[in-house]
Structure formats: C-alpha cells, structure tokens
Amino acid sequence: MTDEPTPQVPYCLRLPGFRSVAWQQWLPAQLPSIPPGAIDLDIGDWSLSCRDLDELLHALQQAGHEVQLLITRCRDTLISAAALGLPVREASNDIHTSEARDDQPNETKTHVDLTVHRGTLRSGDHIETRGHLLIVGDVNPGGSASAEGDVYVWGRLRGRAHAGSKGNSNAKIVALQLRPLQLRIAELVARGPEEQPQPGLAEQACVLDGAISIEPASAPFFAQQT
Amino acid sequence: MTNSRTILICSGKGGVGKTTLTANLGIALAGQGARTVVLDADFGLRNLDLLLGLENRIVFTAQEVLAETCRLDQALVKHKQEPNLALLPAGNPRMLEWLKPEDMQTIVGMLSERFDYVLIDCPAGIEDGFKNAVAAAKEAIVITTPEVSAVRDADRVIGLLNTNGVSPVQLVLNRVRPKMMANQEMLAVDDVTDILALPLLGLVLEDEQVIVSTNRGEPLTLNGHASPAAKAYGNIARRLQGEDIPLMDPAKSGRRGIRARVRQLMQTKIF
The missing domain is CATH 2.160.20.70 (Pectate Lyase C-like)
Structure with missing residues (x-):
C-alpha cells in the first residue's frame, strides 16, 4: 500500500454512445489514456450478454484496470453484471449525464x-x-x-x-x-x-x-x- | 467436429420430464444415426443412468477425466443396444462442490470433438448446478407441463438463458392431456406458447408407458414402441435434425377407437 491518497473520483471509461464499432476495435485505442488502477465503466445503452461483459472485463483486467463499478442504462447488461457479481448502478436517464442524447432533436427532451x-x-x-x-x-x-x-x-x-x-x-x-x-x-x-x-x-x-x-x-x- | 450441437435440456421446476426427454431424445437421435452423448449435469441427484439402464456400468465420471486419472473413452458408458449413444455422468454424488462452469466447458469441448450431439441434462432450479450447465450450452430445449407453476418456472429459466446468450431456445410441452384441454380444465397449448413465446419443438402426451419404461431402464424410443409418447419423442428428434414434421393437434389425437372419438366430438359440440 502506498501513502498516496486514492483519487476521490475514479476515472470513468465511457463506451461510445452509438454502436457503430465493436468494442473490441474501439478499446485498444482508449487503453493508453486510462490511468491504471480502479475505474468506473459506463456501458451506456450497450446490451451485453454475460459472455460479452466477461470478455470486456477480462480485456480491461489484462491491461491492468480493475472495474469497480459498472454504470448502465440497459437492463440486459444490468442483469449480466449482477450475474457476474459486479457492483452495478443503473444510470439515470437525466439528459445532462448522457452525452449520447445531446444531439437528439429538441422535442425528445420533453420526454426525457x-x-x-x-x-x-x-x-x-x-x-x-x-x-x-x-x-x-x-x-x-x-x-x-x-x-x-x-x-x-x-x-x-x-x-x-x-x-x-x-x-x-x-x-x-x-x-x-x-x-x-x-x-x-x-x-x-x-x-x-x-x-x-x-x-x-x-x-x-x-x-x-x-x-x-x-x-x-x-x-x-x-x-x-x- | 465443428458442427457438433450442444443442447441443454432444462425446465426450472423439477419433475416435469427433463431426464426422461434427455434419455429418449438421446436414444432417438442415436437410432437415427447421429453420434450422441448424454451428459448428466444433475450429479447430486443423478438418475439419467437409471433411465438408460446403465447404472451398474458407471466406473468413472467427468470428475476423473478432468483430474486426468482416466481417459475420456474410459469414462464414457456406451449403451447396450444403441452403440451410437454414450452416457457421461458429470460427477460423483458425494463430491458436489468440485464442478465449476469452466470445468463444464472443458468437458463439453472434449465431447463435441467426437459427437454430433451433446445433450446436457440440467438439474432443477436456477442455482449453481444450472449455472454450470448453462455455461457449456449453445442451444437449449425448455420442457414444461401445462401447469401454471411449471410455466412460471420455465419463463424464469428462459429469461436466464437469454441473458446468458443461449440461442436458439425451443419448447417441449410434456404430459399433455387432450381431454382435459378440450374441457378447458388444463392450460391450452396456446396459453403456454402465448406466455413463453418460444417455437414449439414438440408435444408429448401423458402416457403411462413412460412410467413403465423408467422403472425398467429402457427408454420408450429404444424398441420402436408404438405408444404416443414414444412417437412424440421420435418426432422431436427428427425436428431437431431439421426435418419438417407437423405438430400433433391434441384435439384430434384419437385416443382409443371410435367410441372415444364420438364422445370427444359430442363434447366439442356441446361447448
């Protein structure tokens, strides 16, 4: 254990809002910019099965990152995470926390x-x-x-x-x-x-x-x- | 073998016919020429070997294979009359703790190299035994009976199969009593498929011969038995192989002779 205090807010890794790329292609480019140690992982709207999620966590673990909290808006992913015994939080649908929704037309904001x-x-x-x-x-x-x-x-x-x-x-x-x-x-x-x-x-x-x-x-x- | 199929047979609720289906399907598939292995994942209360009449032939289990104290072909128990069928008990009832999902995947990986079909007999419930069995499965058959409790449990299991990425999932409806269905004393086929929303792989009628065959250790499909359940199991095996066989209509399954049919006809007119 080092004397260095752990940062108050852990780094939060966000998956891209639109599933235009597979995470397997997206992740390697992100890895260098992630500080080592514990991170939060924001899955967003991605629907990941147990196997996918396990694979993703494994890939992060190999790069030296321990996911301590999973944030998701997708119920399937929520269940997968619970099945893997991972601490998980359902993201609120508040528009301000979601980058992916910022570019949606104005009228949907009333149904936010x-x-x-x-x-x-x-x-x-x-x-x-x-x-x-x-x-x-x-x-x-x-x-x-x-x-x-x-x-x-x-x-x-x-x-x-x-x-x-x-x-x-x-x-x-x-x-x-x-x-x-x-x-x-x-x-x-x-x-x-x-x-x-x-x-x-x-x-x-x-x-x-x-x-x-x-x-x-x-x-x-x-x-x-x- | 790359085109080997690993099929989990599960239900959630106990006593609806998982093991009976596994045994009969195994025999039927083997009889149709497919190299088939049945894996008893319910090793705490294993009785697939009983149904197949192979209880006294088990020497080793998957446990010994994984520990490398024996070879896989030593642990495989070949069926007496159906050489295409083999049984592999997953473990010893006295050692319940050892098996992990990865172990199950290893064993199934080994089996799928030499068999066309790997049928996994899943334990009842959705606890560790189920999780182990699911980890190794690619597709699944959910079996249920037309009772609310069995349907409810099947629904839960289907949800879990979906989150674990098992697909396709097909449905077998067991212990159907056409007469009770006609009288609306039992859930109808439509009621069940309505809730579960799965493709129906087969309907098996309630059949006393099943009990007889279980106690004898000779699955119904073994000797080309003419009983309705034997026919249904055979058809399920054919549909699994890709043959297009129309589903039986429980309302039209003439039970015995003309008298029963006339009675049924009268009943349907009254209602």
Whole structure:
C-alpha cells in the first residue's frame, strides 16, 4: 500500500454512445489514456450478454484496470453484471449525464424521463425506473415493472406494475391488454380483475376517489404530467 | 467436429420430464444415426443412468477425466443396444462442490470433438448446478407441463438463458392431456406458447408407458414402441435434425377407437 491518497473520483471509461464499432476495435485505442488502477465503466445503452461483459472485463483486467463499478442504462447488461457479481448502478436517464442524447432533436427532451424497454419481462425480471416507463413487449406473470411516473405496456400486462412508486397518485398504468396479477399506484394496491378483459381494448388504471379503477385508455396515450 | 450441437435440456421446476426427454431424445437421435452423448449435469441427484439402464456400468465420471486419472473413452458408458449413444455422468454424488462452469466447458469441448450431439441434462432450479450447465450450452430445449407453476418456472429459466446468450431456445410441452384441454380444465397449448413465446419443438402426451419404461431402464424410443409418447419423442428428434414434421393437434389425437372419438366430438359440440 502506498501513502498516496486514492483519487476521490475514479476515472470513468465511457463506451461510445452509438454502436457503430465493436468494442473490441474501439478499446485498444482508449487503453493508453486510462490511468491504471480502479475505474468506473459506463456501458451506456450497450446490451451485453454475460459472455460479452466477461470478455470486456477480462480485456480491461489484462491491461491492468480493475472495474469497480459498472454504470448502465440497459437492463440486459444490468442483469449480466449482477450475474457476474459486479457492483452495478443503473444510470439515470437525466439528459445532462448522457452525452449520447445531446444531439437528439429538441422535442425528445420533453420526454426525457421516459425509459423505453424493448422485449418481454419474464417471470422474475424486475425493472425500476425514475420517470415514466414504456415497455414494448409483454410483462409475464411473475415479472414486475415499477416507475416513479406512469407505466405503459405496449403489449400484455400479466404481471405486476407499480406506477408512481415514490408516491405520485396521479400516475397511471396503461396496457394494450390489462390482465395484471397486481396493480399499485402510489401507496394503493389492487388485485387484477377476475374476468377477462375485452380483447383489442387498451385499458388504463388510475386512482379515482381513493381507489384504483380501470377504464378504457384515454387519448392521448402519453399525456404529459406535471 | 465443428458442427457438433450442444443442447441443454432444462425446465426450472423439477419433475416435469427433463431426464426422461434427455434419455429418449438421446436414444432417438442415436437410432437415427447421429453420434450422441448424454451428459448428466444433475450429479447430486443423478438418475439419467437409471433411465438408460446403465447404472451398474458407471466406473468413472467427468470428475476423473478432468483430474486426468482416466481417459475420456474410459469414462464414457456406451449403451447396450444403441452403440451410437454414450452416457457421461458429470460427477460423483458425494463430491458436489468440485464442478465449476469452466470445468463444464472443458468437458463439453472434449465431447463435441467426437459427437454430433451433446445433450446436457440440467438439474432443477436456477442455482449453481444450472449455472454450470448453462455455461457449456449453445442451444437449449425448455420442457414444461401445462401447469401454471411449471410455466412460471420455465419463463424464469428462459429469461436466464437469454441473458446468458443461449440461442436458439425451443419448447417441449410434456404430459399433455387432450381431454382435459378440450374441457378447458388444463392450460391450452396456446396459453403456454402465448406466455413463453418460444417455437414449439414438440408435444408429448401423458402416457403411462413412460412410467413403465423408467422403472425398467429402457427408454420408450429404444424398441420402436408404438405408444404416443414414444412417437412424440421420435418426432422431436427428427425436428431437431431439421426435418419438417407437423405438430400433433391434441384435439384430434384419437385416443382409443371410435367410441372415444364420438364422445370427444359430442363434447366439442356441446361447448
């Protein structure tokens, strides 16, 4: 151990925002500029399987860099990192922390707190976000989705959903097919309806008179909340 | 062999038919001329050897091969009647701790050099045994029964397979009872594929002969048995080989003679 104090903020290595190159080609050029020792690794939107991630960590390790924290915005990578036992943090979708989004058109900035997840949430999967959450796919029984804002499911919601997880009772849950095991909005809990909903009818759940009630989804689907 | 296929057979829940499928698929593939090895990764509670009737022939396991106290061909147990099929038990039930994902990859690497198909019989659950087995697998067959608990567990396993980069993943639906499905007392095939969203590799009907064959240590596919389950296993093997065989429709699987069919017809008219 040296007497030299470790830097307060470790170096943070960011993968490029757009996947135009494979990291295997990108990494060697970056290695010389990375200070040795512990670093943070910001994966950004990259979706890495266990094997990919392991390979990446291995490549860094061989160059003498120990990844002490992984930051990612992609759920698959999050799961991979958890499976490898790596400390991991989900990046907030705050526009200021993300270089990759700076060049997006201005109008998307109003939706900046919307997290989009593509793919099915299977049993045991859990996704939790700040802001609104849009799932393009199903939420299967045993899966759960939680957001501080609204939860939108462009598919079948058959698991659990929690909107307004930090207490916003104006939040709502919208799904193309709403057949949940359980719904939560803010502190309220409701079991899913017993009878099957009409097919082809998007429904939404929101708080009405202190209880969660389900009604046909109202346009606009993505209403902006304050 | 570069075109060797390593297929994991898993389910999450126990008792849905992983080992039975592995044994029957192994025999069926071997019978169709493919050099096949079945690897029992469930070595804590191993019983693939029982189903194949090879229990008394096991001398060495993969454990000894890795420790280099024996050669691979000494540890491989050739099947009595089906010379194309070999069994490799992963380990000794008394030594549960030794196996690591890398060991599993080494063993499967060795096996894939001399076999066309490496079938891995995965243990139930999603703990270490499952992780070891997944590490070595390239593709997977998820087997489930039409029950909510089995489907739920299968769903979880599919999620884990996806994050581990195992692809393709195919589905086998086991212990289907057409009558109960017709009466809506059991999850329908569509209900299951709806949730799991996987291509269906085969449907296996509930069949008492499976129990008989398990206790005898002679897989159903061994002697060209005419029972529905034997046929289903044979078809699964053919579909794996790339043949295009239409899936059986459980509603039309005439059980026994005309009386049953008439009864079924009447039932469907009532509903």
